[in-house]
Amino acid sequence: MNSPLKIAIAGLGTVGGGVVKALTSRHAALAAQAGRGIEIVAVSARDTKKKRDFEVGNWVADPMALASGDADVVVELIGGEEGVARKLVEAALENGKHVVTANKALLAKHGKRLAELAEKNNLQLKFEAAVAGGIPVVSILREALIAHGVDAVKGILNGTCNYILTEMEVSGRGFAEVLKDAQAKGYAEADPTLDIGGGDTAHKLALLSSLAFGTAPDLANMKVEGIEQITAADIGFASEFGFRIKLLGVARQTSSGIDQRVHLAMVRARTPLANVDGAANGVVVDAGEAGSFFFSGRGAGEAPTASAVVSDIVEIARGSFGPVFGRPAASLKTLVPADSGAALSAYYLRFEVLDVPGVLAEIAGRLSEANVSIESMIQRGRAPGESVAIVMITHESPQYAVERALKAIAASDKVRARPCMIPMEAA
Ligand SMILES: NC(=O)c1ccc[n+]([C@@H]2O[C@H](COP(=O)([O-])OP(=O)(O)OC[C@H]3O[C@@H](n4cnc5c(N)ncnc54)[C@H](OP(=O)(O)O)[C@@H]3O)[C@@H](O)[C@H]2O)c1
Numbered sequence: 426m427n428s429p430l431k432i433a434i435a436g437l438g439t440v441g442g443g444v445v446k447a448l449t450s451r452h453a454a455l456a457a458q459a460g461r462g463i464e465i466v467a468v469s470a471r472d473t474k475k476k477r478d479f480e481v482g483n484w485v486a487d488p489m490a491l492a493s494g495d496a497d498v499v500v501e502l503i504g505g506e507e508g509v510a511r512k513l514v515e516a517a518l519e520n521g522k523h524v525v526t527a528n529k530a531l532l533a534k535h536g537k538r539l540a541e542l543a544e545k546n547n548l549q550l551k552f553e554a555a556v557a558g559g560i561p562v563v564s565i566l567r568e569a570l571i572a573h574g575v576d577a578v579k580g581i582l583n584g585t586c587n588y589i590l591t592e593m594e595v596s597g598r599g600f601a602e603v604l605k606d607a608q609a610k611g612y613a614e615a616d617p618t619l620d621i622g623g624g625d626t627a628h629k630l631a632l633l634s635s636l637a638f639g640t641a642p643d644l645a646n647m648k649v650e651g652i653e654q655i656t657a658a659d660i661g662f663a664s665e666f667g668f669r670i671k672l673l674g675v676a677r678q679t680s681s682g683i684d685q686r687v688h689l690a691m692v693r694a695r696t697p698l699a700n701v702d703g704a705a706n707g708v709v710v711d712a713g714e715a716g717s718f719f720f721s722g723r724g725a726g727e728a729p730t731a732s733a734v735v736s737d738i739v740e741i742a743r744g745s746f747g748p749v750f751g752r753p754a755a756s757l758k759t760l761v762p763a764d765s766g767a768a769l770s771a772y773y774l775r776f777e778v779l780d781v782p783g784v785l786a787e788i789a790g791r792l793s794e795a796n797v798s799i800e801s802m803i804q805r806g807r808a809p810g811e812s813v814a815i816v817m818i819t820h821e822s823p824q825y826a827v828e829r830a831l832k833a834i835a836a837s838d839k840v841r842a843r844p845c846m847i848p849m850e851a852a
Contacts (some may be wrong), residue, residue, distance in 0.1 A: 427460060427461040428461065429456075429461055429462035429463060429464045430459070430461055430462070430463050430464070430497050430498060430738070430741065430742040431464050431466040431495060431496045431497045431498070432448075432463060432464065432465055432466065432496055432497065432498045432499075432500055432738060433465075433466055433467040433468065433469075433485075433491040433494055433496035433498070433499050433500065434465060434467075434468045434469070434500045434502060435468075435469045435470075435488040435491055435499065435500065435501050435502060435503055435509075435510075435513055436469075436470060436488075436500075436501065436502030436503035436504065437468060437469075437470040437477060437481070437502075438470070438502065439726070439727050439730070440502045440527050440554065440727065440730045440731060440734065441468075441470070441500075441502040442477060442478070442479055442727060443727035443728055443730060443731030443734075444500065444502065444731045444734045444735060444738075445465065445468070445479050445481050446479050446727075446731070447728075447731045447732070447735050448463055448465060448735065448738075449465075449479070449480075455735065455739060458739060459739045459742035459743055460742070460743060461742055463738060463739070463742055465481065465483065466483060466494070466495060466496050467483045467484075467485045467490075467491055467494050467496060468481050468483060468484055468485070469484065469485045469486070469487070469488040469490070469491055470488075473486070488503065488509055488513055489509070489512060489513055489516060491513065491517070492513055492516035492517040492519075492520050492522065493516070493520055496522060497522065497523060497741075498522060498523040498524070498525060498549075498738060498741055499513065499514070499517035499522045499523070499524050499525075500524075500525045500526070500734065500738065501513055501514050501517075501524060501525070501526040501527075501528060501531075502526070502527055502528075502734070503528075504527075504528055504530070505528070505530060505531070506528075506530035506531050506533070506534045506535070510526075510528055510531055511531055511535065514526060514528075514531065514539060514550075515539070515542065518539065518542045518543050518546060518548055518550065519542070519546070521546060521548065522548065523543075523548050523549040523550070523551075523741050524543070524548070524549070524550045524551070525549075525551045525552075525734055525737040525738055525741070526550070526551075526552050526554075526555065527552070527554035527555050527730055527733070527734055528552070528555060529552075529555040529556060529625070529628035529629050529632060530628050532552055532555055532628075532632055532642065533627070533628040533629075533631040533632060533642050533644055534642075534644065536631075536632065536635065536641065536642040536749075536750070537641035537642065537750075537754055537757050539749075540748070540749035540750055540754035540757070541754040541755060543749055543754075544748060544749065544753060544754050544755075549740075549741050549746055549749075550749045551737035551740065551741065551749075552632070552737070552749075553733040553734070553736055553737050554730045554731075554733035554734045554737070555628075555629065555632060556582065556629040556632050556633060557580065557582055557629065557706045557708055557720075557722075557724045558584075558706060558722070558723055558724040558725045558726065558729040558730045558732075558733060559722050559723050559724070559728075559729030559730065559732045559733055560706055560708060560720050560721065560722045560723075560724065561720075561733065561736065562580075562633065562708050562710075562720060563632070563636060563733075564736075565710065565718075565720065566578065566633065566636035566637050566710065566751065567636050567747070567750070567751035568747070568751070570710055570712040570715060570718065571751070572715060573712055573713030573714045573715045574712070574713045575637040575638065575678070575710060575711065575712055575713070576677065576678055576711040576712070576713055577637075577675065577676065577677040577678065577709075577710075577711040578633045578634070578637045578675075578676050578708065578709070578710050578711070579673055579674065579675040579676070579677075579698070579708070579709050579850070580633070580673065580674055580698070580706065580707055580708035580709060581671055581672065581673060581698060581701045581705070581706055581707045581708075581724075582625075582626045582629040582630065582633075582674045582706055582708070582724065583620055583623075583625050583626045583629075583672060583706075583724070584612070584703075584704035584705065584706060584723075584724045584725045585607065585612055585613045585614075585617065585620040585621065585625075585704070586620060586621060586623075586626070586651075586652050586672040587671065587672065587701060587702070587703065587704060587705065587706070588607055588612045588613075588703050588704040589603050589604055589607055589612075589613070589621070589652060590652060590655065590660070590669075590670055590671060590672065591702050591703050592606070592607065593655070593657055593660050594660045594664070594669065594670075597657055597661070598657065599656065599657050600652070600653060600655055600656070600657075604617065604621065612704055621651050621652050621653055622649075622651040622653070623649045623650055623651040623652075623672065623687040623688075624649065624651075626649075626672060626674045626687045627644055627647055627649045627674070627687050628644070629674060630647065630674035630675075630676055630685060630687060631643060631644050631647065631685070633674070633676060633708075634676035634683065634685050634760070635750050635757065636750055636751055637676060637710075638676070638678060638683055638760075639750075639751075639752055639756070639757060639758055640683065640757060640758050640759065640760040641757040641758070641759060641760065643685070643759075643760040646683075646685060646760055646762040647685040647686065647687065648685070648686040648687070648688065648765060649686075649687045649688075650686075650687060650688045650689065651672070652672050652689060654689075654845070655670060655689060656845075658775070658814060659773075659775060659845060659847070662773070662775065662803060662814075662816045663691055663773065663847075664694075665803060666691070666773070666801070666803075666818055667693065667694050668691040668692060668693055668694060668699070668773070668849065669691075669692050669694055669699045670689055670690070670691060670692075670847065671689070671690055671692050671698060671699065671701070671850075672687070672688070672689055672690075673687070673688065673689075673690045673692070673698070673850060674686075674687045675687075675688075675690075675850070677763070679763040679764075679768070681761075681763045681764045681767070682760070682761035682762050682763040682764070683760050683761065683762060683763055684762070684763035684765050684768060685760075685762070686765065688847075688848065689847050690847065690848055690849070690850035691773050691847050691848070691849040691850065692850050693849075693851070697709065697719040697721070698719070698850075701721055704723070704724070704725065704726075705721055705722065705723060705724060706721065706722065706723070706724025706725075707719065707720065707721035708720045708721070765824060766823065766824050766825035766828075767823050767824070767825065768823065768824055769821045769822065769823060770821060770822070770824065770848040770849060770850075771800065771818060771819050771820060771821050771822070771848070771849040772797075772818070772819045772822070772827050772846055772847065772848055772849065773816070773817075773818055773845075773846070773847040773848075773849065774816070774817045774818075774819065774827075774831070774844060774845065774846055775814055775815070775816045775817075775844065775845040776788055776814070776815045776816075776834065776840060776844050776845075777812050777813075777814055777840065777841040777842040777844075778812065778813060778814075778815055778839050778840050778841060779810065779811070779812060779813075779839045779840075779841060780807060780808045780809050780810060780811055780812070780813045781809070781810065781839060783839075784815075784837075784839045785804070785815060787834075787837060787839065788815060788834055791830045791833045791834045792817075792819070792830045792834075794830065794833070795822075795826045795827070795829045795830035795833075796822065796826055797819050797820075797822045797826050797827050797830050798819065798820045798822070799817050799818070799819055799820070800817075800818045800819060800820050801817070801818045802815070802816065802817045802818075803815075803816045803817075804816070812841045818849070824848075827846060828846070831844045831846055
């Protein structure tokens with residue numbers, strides 16, 4: 426057998442701990458699969474006194490020292506797009522060490538530059554765990570589904586959001602209450618902003634888009650929306666129309682460029698993405714003539730994420746090398762954004778209106794003026810002089826036409842709140 430691969434791990438939290446446990450408990454099996462042993466030669470984290478549920482030696486106080494130690498691979502599991510994580514990854518690549526990371530924030534922001542640095546020094550920079558946890562979607566886009574190109578990649582990429590939306594649907598409770606419950610159960614962070622605001626999905630989508638379309642990861646040209654505005658009423662109406670509401674990351678090649686967006690979408694019930702429940706993740710890849718493929722599984726947590734990190738380490742141990750984003754980093758193109766306003770979609774619209782004669786005619790008139798036609802409508806109950814909901818599904822229309830109509834409708838004195846507009850996604 427070849428000499429063992431020496432690895433240094435920075436960060437011993439949820440993911441780092443899982444990696445240590447997997448490498449320790451499956452040491453012999455992984456060595457057999459890699460063709461050589463894998464040895465942890467150094468570890469580092471912030472608090473040396475913290476109680477951890479695994480044994481590990483060779484502590485190094487300063488994680489930066491791992492970049493100049495005798496490891497072949499530095500495994501960065503600290504997190505954050507700047508700070509120590511970024512410095513460590515850069516220093517490791519400059520010092521001739523391969524890097525494995527789960528850090529989507531870092532790669533979404535600095536991916537092209539770091540990939541160029543790795544490739545210039547003939548090193549690997551692997552990040553399977555950065556997107557969709559245990560689902561091997563990075564390898565799928567980088568190595569497997571390449572023969573016919575990719576038309577679109579879309580998915581449920583944030584387990585916290587999907588858990589909240591699923592719970593709201595099952596229990597009929599509102600967003601704030603379900604979020605609080607999710608925090609108590611450990612499904613949402615104390616500061617949930619990055620998850621519920623769509624930022625975490627955006628980081629992952631930037632990486633998927635880059636792998637799919639050969640562009641540098643680009644967060645600037647991405648429309649990002651979170652889930653805070655969703656109401657139990659919208660979830661209920663969606664279900665009446667035969668849909669479920671999901672937070673999707675969607676990257677699509679169009680004739681005018683690449684459309685990247687993170688948004689709430691109506692997904693037809695019984696399609697694969699609609700059936701991704703709770704904290705799970707799901708990804709659909711439309712791979713040209715090869716067809717459409719769907720992958721689902723656990724997108725976060727100790728074991729699924731460690732599974733992806735360990736697969737990267739074993740690939741490096743095997744000497745299985747390729748460019749970081751599936752093509753030379755220097756050739757990654759600048760993303761040309763699509764004219765997203767022109768994109769055609771059907772929409773779910775909800776209006777909170779005063780129940781007075783003529784209100785429905787006014788809404789229908791504004792939609793008609795913008796050439797938006799209505800496919801179906803629900804108006805439930807009567808409350809003369811009070812607020813009621815009118816809900817519609819439109820036929821396919823350009824986004825800007827629907828937005829124009831909604832702006833005019835919102836200006837009416839019969840409309841009590843900002844209209845809600847959710848695109849329908851053919852999953
Ligand atoms: N958790 C998941 O399910 C998941 C899934 C996919 C990707 N990821 C990514 O994986 C990475 C790690 O996430 P995690 O959930 O494992 O985080 P975590 O549980 O918060 O662990 C972070 C680790 O980094 C250490 N650390 C923090 N700041 C440090 C510093 N300045 N110097 C040295 N060590 C420092 C912490 O040390 P102490 O233990 O001493 O505090 C801890 O061991 C992130 O990039 C995250 O986005 C996580």
